[in-house]
Amino acid sequence: MIRLEKRPQASQAFSWAAPLLAVIATMFFGGLLFAVLGKDPITSIMTIFWEPLFGDFAFYYRPQLLIKGAPLVLIAIGLSLGFKAGIWNIGAEGQYIMGAIFGAATGLAFYPTESFLIFPLMVLSGALGGLLWAMIPAILKVKFGTNEILVSLMLVYVAEQFLASMALGLLKNPEGFGFPGSRNLQQYASAHNAELIAGSGMHWGVVAALIAVIFAYVLLARHQLGFAIRVTGEAPRAAKFSGVNPTRLVLFCMGMSGLLAGLAGMFEVAGPAGQITIDFNVGYGFTAIIVAFLGRLHPIGILLAGCLMALTYIGGDIAQSQLGLPAAAIQVFQGMLLFYLLAFDLFTNYRLRVGRTEVA
């Protein structure tokens, strides 16, 4: 019989091998799923993972990698700080929406004035939007002990409704012939989050994501606050004993993740998306949860996981148009990835022993 035995200490090697194994298992079982759907599994997997990077139209898809990866990494970095400390903000989607609304509204308020100050102002208010939205669950948690998971999630639905009312009301383009949606910020130079190098996909959001990765890395490895986050996640009582103030930690982690999600939303709406519409958000806030876990809640890991997940988005689009693979299949594919990761993670802390069993 096989039984589990706790390792004396967590295996570093397995901690990094688990995501790789998860990706491989997902490719395998994802391929099976595509086969069941009547698609050739090898072609499907190739289309998703190879085509965007090295296919005939790679020059078009590669920049997309940055465009799709940046918001995922930005949000996931913020989430990872909280997740590490056992603070579960799963409402990043809502904070993303609020950041976008705040950012866009700030830009549109100045329309059609042109000034180099407008864009920085939008960045600030986008961050503020996400921050404020995340502060609601944070403050309710520290004041009343309310579960932050449920509150942050409820606020996603509230934010979606708020987005709808903004797209149909206050922020609606007055010259839009009655169509829902705001003015297109891509056509408003001062507010446009344009590519920094034409055709590269590199926009300010990508820069922000890279800065966030470095910031989180230093914070967790070298700073007292990062240490407090790690200890709180490992052993909350030990953290309190060592002098960590749990209230401040909740506010910081929730605030930080909201702020970064808000920034991601703002960069998206001012750049690739261009305008506030009812459904401009495509679920980055939820996918970022997968990115954060797949990246082992480690900044560098998240950077890699973000790129991988962006790849599945782009590859999924290609597979949809070329092979007629349903969009939902990619969603299933991403969900599977998280499942396998969680399952393989077992071996980080446990090992299998083959031998006599005990009465359990």
Add this chain to the structure above:
Amino acid sequence: MDLSAINPLLFVAGFLVAATPLIFAALGELVVEKSGVLNLGVEGMMIIGAICGFATAVETGSPLLGFAAAAVGGAALSLLFAFLTQITLANQVASGLALTLFGLGFSALLGQSYVGVKPPRLAEVNFGPLHDIPVLGPILFSHDIILYLGFAMVVAVWAMLKFTRAGLILRAVGESHDAAHALGYKVVRIRTLAIMFGGACAGLGGAYISLIRVPQWTEGMTAGVGWIALALVVFASWKPWRLLLGAYLFGGITQLQLNLQGAGVAIPVEYLAMSPYIITILVLVVLSADKSAAPASLGRNFHASS
């Protein structure tokens, strides 16, 4: 605005219908949490139940078979969660989220060819003359069998937890898995059964939305009901009767805002539509002070080390 457009009888009957998916999902989660497991995948299991039930009902023409399939589908998905948390000892929060993300995607995949299809209707239970009683008849005696099943399940779970040995063991496992293990109870097996029961209930709740309440199939149609069910368990302090009360309260609010939308109240539709979520938050705030009723082992994984 024309409030008189709201028929009070239809309103009450309507909120009983609106509350039923919540009753199922929250009741299942209550049993799961009583065993010491926090499954955040309710939303995912509901939506899988919704499409399994819908597809089966459409294909077989039998809504009851649909509900059976929904329960099986929800329980099957919950087995994934049981595997992750009970066998591979994965974090329960992360596993629950994974279940929801996966469930939403998988249901969309399954449901592609069912968008816009009309499901067969489930007939009202025939109560004979009871149905014709003024006021009470339309409110209480004009529903389908599943709605009454939901109510009966509340009673059954309450009695099971309070009076039976199985209920006592379930509570004991949720209080202290180590002590239960020391006494020789099979913690993993008991929790897995509870998780499957929760999955089946969530599946029934989901199918009630797609087959009765709406009734049609759209992607993501559960729209947070699974999460509200989780909140409801906290609201109910893990007590079945309070859960019933809470479900009716939320059902009432949902129905009211829908009716107000219909009546053309001067509040924008979006703000009415966000009200159930905001009220959920408010209720959580008011009731979060008292956590003493929560099972002591809730959310902690168990590994028999000796």
Add this chain to the structure above:
Amino acid sequence: MTQTPILALRGLTKAYPGVVANDDVSLTIAPGEVHALLGENGAGKSTLVKMIYGLVKPDSGTMHMHGAAFAPQEPRSARAAGVGMVFQHFSLFDALSVAENIALGMENAPKLGALSRKITEVSEAYGLPLSPDRIVGDLSAGERQRVEIIRCLLQDPKLLIMDEPTSVLTPQEVEILFKTLRKLSAEGTAILYISHKLEEIRSLCDSATILRLGKVVGHCTPSETSARDMAEMMVGSTLKTPMRAGKTPGAVLLDLQRLSAKSPSAFGMPLREITVQVRAGEVLGIGGVAGNGQDELLAALSGEQLSGAGMIRFKDRDVGQLGPTARRGLGILTAPEERLGHAAAPDMTLTENAMLTGAVRENLVRGGMLNWPAARRFAERIINDFDVRTPGPGNAARALSGGNLQKFVIGREVLQRPEVLVVNQPTWGVDASAAASIRQALLDLAEGGAALIVISQDLDELMEISDRFAALNEGRLSEPRPAQGLTVDEIGLMMGGAHGMEVAHV
């Protein structure tokens, strides 16, 4: 004795990866015999009884009950065969009632009403008063033990296993327990009594088996063997008692005035008006049964729990509102009871655990940035000075044995030159030689002019190192008295006598 033994073990062996917990263990117990199983922490006593109770399966060896082969697959079958067990760490459910708890431990539990009547009957017959409707979380440690005992008695056990039963009792409660056990033994019930308290064994047990490192190292008749001989069999070497020089205490360093605090946990004990002073160079020993406010007192002193104005003064400065970091800065250090998860983070390295409390006083942090090389050096210093057995500071805390981690945790605080040090259960679950070295370190610290508060449930330990002794009982602290010359009776009364036993006179 010519009777068939109730239980006969032959050649039981059980190995875990890296350690042989039981190696060829044999013993027999006759009906009505009170048999002591004696050994240090880690000697294999728990593994042995878990095999008898069906929680662990032996790798080899045989067990016989009443002459018939006995190999319980699970506790249920052991219970059916007439084995009852009272656990060291109670197997009770706080939120459930006494009757529900008892029902859970029975195979064919009657309806709760009938069960409640039976509980009352048995508890009266054996002088163990207990109300079936009470919630277990609200009971004292002694009362909780009664729940376990009655749970066993209701099943008419032929063999009752008691794992360290007296560690949670006051001396008076121990007397009552022994009366109950003697009565059971007279009725023919055999008792396997696990302990490392030698005087107890000498007064209660008919025979003893001594385990060391998983092996049987001897059998003896306790009443005819001196405690010292048994101790040396148990430990395998002669022990040295800690040394200390007599001295006069200095100025008051810590001054508690009517310290009251609510407990942070649901079934915890609030602190009630604790007033006491501790002087430089003095060791104040605080005894008391577990759950009478020990954890809460430590939390109030460490700063995890803040207290009202004027309740805690350090060198005439009010520190009740300061958090743990600020208090450490002043020189008030603490070491909580729970090593894994409270005093140390299990999955973090020793370097990281050194940083946990050493950041301020060891200058491991500058402008918010952490100095990891310095933290590593600090961890190495603790490992060297306190003889912590580990491959190095990069190892996870949970990879250390209990005794080694305890040395690390105590060493971490001692090396930070505290002015006031508060420790809770400094040698709990630690082998005798490690315990002796920890006690010596504490005494040396007091020698150097620090004020010490040692909270412990081990009365022998407290008598050995304290200058003054006080006891916690239901969150109140008794008037401290000089430790020298205190009798067991006096200590017992300070600890609250026999909890809830006023009605019972057996």
